[in-house]
Amino acid sequence: EAQVTQNPRYLITVTGKKLTVTCSQNMNHEYMSWYRQDPGLGLRQIYYSMNVEVTDKGDVPEGYKVSRKEKRNFPLILESPSPNQTSLYFCASSLFPQETQYFGPGTRLLVL
Amino acid sequence: AQTVTQSQPEMSVQEAETVTLSCTYDTSENNYYLFWYKQPPSRQMILVIRQEAYKQQNATENRFSVNFQKAAKSFSLKISDSQLGDTAMYFCAFLGGTGTASKLTFGTGTRLQVTL
Numbered sequence: 001e002a003q004v005t006q007n008p009r010y011l012i013t014v015t016g017k018k019l020t021v022t023c024s025q026n027m028n029h030e031y032m033s034w035y036r037q038d039p040g041l042g043l044r045q046i047y048y049s050m051n052v053e054v055t056d057k058g059d060v061p062e063g064y065k066v067s068r069k070e071k072r073n074f075p076l077i078l079e080s081p082s083p084n085q086t087s088l089y090f091c092a093s094s095l096f097p098q099e100t101q102y103f104g105p106g107t108r109l110l111v112l
Numbered sequence: 113a114q115t116v117t118q119s120q121p122e123m124s125v126q127e128a129e130t131v132t133l134s135c136t137y138d139t140s141e142n143n144y145y146l147f148w149y150k151q152p153p154s155r156q157m158i159l160v161i162r163q164e165a166y167k168q169q170n171a172t173e174n175r176f177s178v179n180f181q182k183a184a185k186s187f188s189l190k191i192s193d194s195q196l197g198d199t200a201m202y203f204c205a206f207l208g209g210t211g212t213a214s215k216l217t218f219g220t221g222t223r224l225q226v227t228l
Contacts, residue, residue: 031214041220043157043218044218045215045216088155092157097209097214098145101207101216102159103156103157103158105156
């Protein structure tokens with residue numbers, strides 16, 4: 001089944017404790033992206049990747065890192081999480097940037 | 113920068129009735145794509161419908177159809193014969209730019225409640 005997977009689905013952590021949210025797609029998509037969803041703000045792009053080893057900042061990149069060492073994986077790294085990073089996070093992928101993006105199931109993060 | 117506006121934070125419709133969700137956007141581009149995504153209580157983001165700006169014909173997917181008015185920069189979603197399973201948050205999204213400038217921009221969403 002063609003899909004985007006994210007792990008973990010739920011995470012509670014404390015301020016400053018590094019964490020990684022994994023994202024993987026099995027559709028051989030070139031383009032991958034991370035979004036955060038907050039009430040009243042819709043989804044905002046954090047980082048995106050056009051291809052392996054090619055990543056760039058979105059609208060809200062502060063406090064996040066990403067890497068794209070393999071085509072299928074695009075992990076999101078929070079080096080020192082803070083409470084304002086409490087949010088719902090989505091990974092998405094598409095064949096090319098101008099194509100329809102398909103979303104993972106979301107990761108709900110709570111930073112205490 | 114592109115902006116997407118959904119002016120209806122919440123809407124309600126009775127089962128079997130028709131409802132229209134509005135979306136407007138601002139862009140100087142001529143070629144772009146527009147989407148409606150549905151987010152049910154499970155939080156999954158599900159593609160409902162997609163429209164290419166160069167196509168004059170409005171996209172339809174079963175009970176879902178759009179009214180795309182390019183000159184007015186309007187992209188409304190019509191849901192016919194509403195069902196309880198249509199209860200969800202609906203996001204309008206704009207995809208423009210080319211290459212590295214391609215970006216998907218979302219509106220703030222409309223929460224739709226379908227009632228008996």
